[in-house]
Amino acid sequence: MVQPMPATSSASFSFRGAFAERAKKELAKYPEGRKQSAVLALLDLAQRQNGKTNCVTDAAMATVASMLDMPRMRLEEIASFYTMIHRKPVGKYHLQCCMTTPCMLRGSDDLLPLIEKTLGIRNTETSPDGRFTLSKVECLGACANAPVVQINDDLYEDLTRDDMETLLAQLKKGDLTKNMPKAGSQRGRRGAEPQG
């Protein structure tokens, strides 16, 4: 979905603390006249710094544009192309359910309705309390451990209905940002090693 162009807002944005340091580091990676190469890193940092809505605000777009000396439109193009950059608010937990063939064969068709039912949201929606966002996605690159659901930065693999139920219950219980359920294979596999 193409995100609509936002009206300009009066809020200002600047990188703070550790984010400012990281931004500086990213910019330093590229030679003079090539600083626009840092665009994705900066957009990601801006998004992470904005923990409340987990998206890049208009003000942040403007700041990054001026930091990189880049037209606003070029930045919008990049932000809208990459699915990891969000221009609209995203919940605290962003659940991305893989629907591609291997996951489908291994039961993602069961997981999605379960998530939808438990959280009361459907694809691309965010729950009213702003805690959960659900996206149907294509291959997350962990087909050997299908089915896979990505929650924020982590992949949860080898999921069964029960695993998913437990996971969702844990997420629903409270603020687990610091103490997320264990990522990776829920069957205890290391990487994609053979089962058993």
Add this chain to the structure above:
Amino acid sequence: MVKVLIDGREHECEEGMTVLQACEQAGVEIPRFCYHDRLSIAGNCRMCLVKISPGPPKPQASCALPIGEGMKITTDSPSLRSARKGVMEFLLINHPLDCPICDQGGECDLQDQALAYGFDRSRFAENKRATGEKFMGPLVKTVMTRCIHCTRCVRFANEVAGVDTIGMLGRGEDVEITTLEQTLDSELSGNVIDLCPVGALTAKPSAFRARSWEVEKTDSIDVMDAIGSNIRIDSKQGRVLRILPRLHEEVNEEWISDKARFSCDGLTRQRLDQPYIRKEGKLVPVPWQEALTLVATKTKQARARCAAIAGNQCDVESLYALKKLLEGQGSQMFDARQGGAQFDPALRNGYLFNTTFARVAESDALLIVGANPREDAPTLNARLRQAWLHGSLKHVFGIGASCDLTYPCIWLDDKPQRLVKLAGGKDGVFETLSQAKRPMLIVGYDALERNDGKEIWHLCGVIAEKASMVQEGWNGFNMLHRNASSVGACEIGFNRGLEGIQPLLVAMVQGDVDVAFVMEADDFDLESLKRCFTVYIGHHGERTAAQADVILPSAAYTEKDGTWINTEGRVQQGFAAVSPPGAAQAAWRILRALAEELGEPPAWNDLQGLRTSLVQEHPDLGTLDRPLSAAWQSLGKAGVLREDAIVAKRDNYYMTCPISRASETMSACTRARRALRSSAMTHAA
């Protein structure tokens, strides 16, 4: 040189060309949507598939593939045909079947190529995608559902126009061409309409007015600026519907400015369509004979106390006829620099754009003095931008009112005194200019239309000489005229003297002029006409007409065959597309009739005869379409400069002549630009 086989025929082409360009050179047509010679290569429509061997077994997009020695290129085979059919089918999947109500119909690349290369029916049973319209201002109408995402408009805006507000958002099936929901901030925005291969971007002002095959197409020359852009006038039932560019590599490439393209609706408004005489303070319509008799009587009484001022868009023939008429009365009081520009119209090297447009790309340093190429000559500005973007142009300096030129320019000062410093040679900027291989100077009307215009003009000449802008095979001194009539008036001696129009106006005020002929001029101090019997020869009822004693209605540029000389000194001819409204006539005809009435008929009776005698007198004007040139001579002499800053004399690009001022489209553009500028101001604040 690289040798390739194209469809079995050997062809030699230059290294670095793409396969598509090589095929084109060999005369083989390759269908395409996204590829355009003047834009960067995108390679996203996949229509230009060809088969290359040796190479991968599948067809390749030829627009983005560099040519290689010994390549065997197949441009037509059953497999290629089916591949193109497949591409076409995908392009049409989301394209609406609304050709009957689409303005592009008849001149649509998608339509033509679907006919030539496409599949004859659709196998797509699902819902088509629909997309919301985008706002691009009063000129460009969008129907984005028709868009095939070739990105030509985005590339044009970025590369040529220097506007970064169009982009392609999203990915995959959801991709959309989008603007920031504001008017395109460019004087060249209309060109995206020509570039769009489908009906996504069409002309708003001429929407739903005619089909491309119904219009009559006439070649002409644009008179909105001094570039002499080659245009095609499309008319239907005696009305100009729209104006399109014609390709001329050395003048306007294939672009024209928005004013040239869209001011044509002003041709039908506020027109003077019959002669008028002021009787008891009121203008009363009269037959031609009565008006001519009155003017002749007054002129005979006045004899040498006649004067003439010509406007910005007059053709050379009319200027010549007017000059002859006045000379016949023994008067030498005429000038076409109604804005008050000061320079010596006898020094050809001093009033031409000597570098020529095509060669500005070779320049590496540029000094702009009192000009705004972006508004004075948008297509030239596009060339300067290209020179900066892809060419050798590295340093651009400006003296005068600063403005955004779409490429970086260091505005040194707005006071003319800075020129003295530059001419003195002890200056960092002077160093840069003199060390450049091909330095260039553009002096414009903001600097020349001042009381010290001739001094500034002289200083520019001195700088050109000292910074070795004039060298073997290169003349970097350029005057950028604003008006289509300027160079023509200089060439035939209609402009006289360094001082420009000033002495003429003074003579009028002092009562030394009894009869003033004003030909299509509305932009000078009309107060000076108060004591004269004013004869207005013009096409729009504007300021001068309102206070004239006699009005003789003339034809506008679309209604007459005429010759115009652009700022390079390129003599070009345009043809009449429609007939003048009512009783109006081409100005030279009116002047011929008047001369007859005076009992001094000229030797010529028609346009051909006029041109013959014009060329006899000014042989250089006999060669069409080649820039005039002249050996370098020093320009004028030093004088006293004024202290005040060089300011922009025009505050509105869109409305600068009677035609554009009468145009509703141009007034909509004016409002849109004001809104854009004021919103930019609030954002900045």
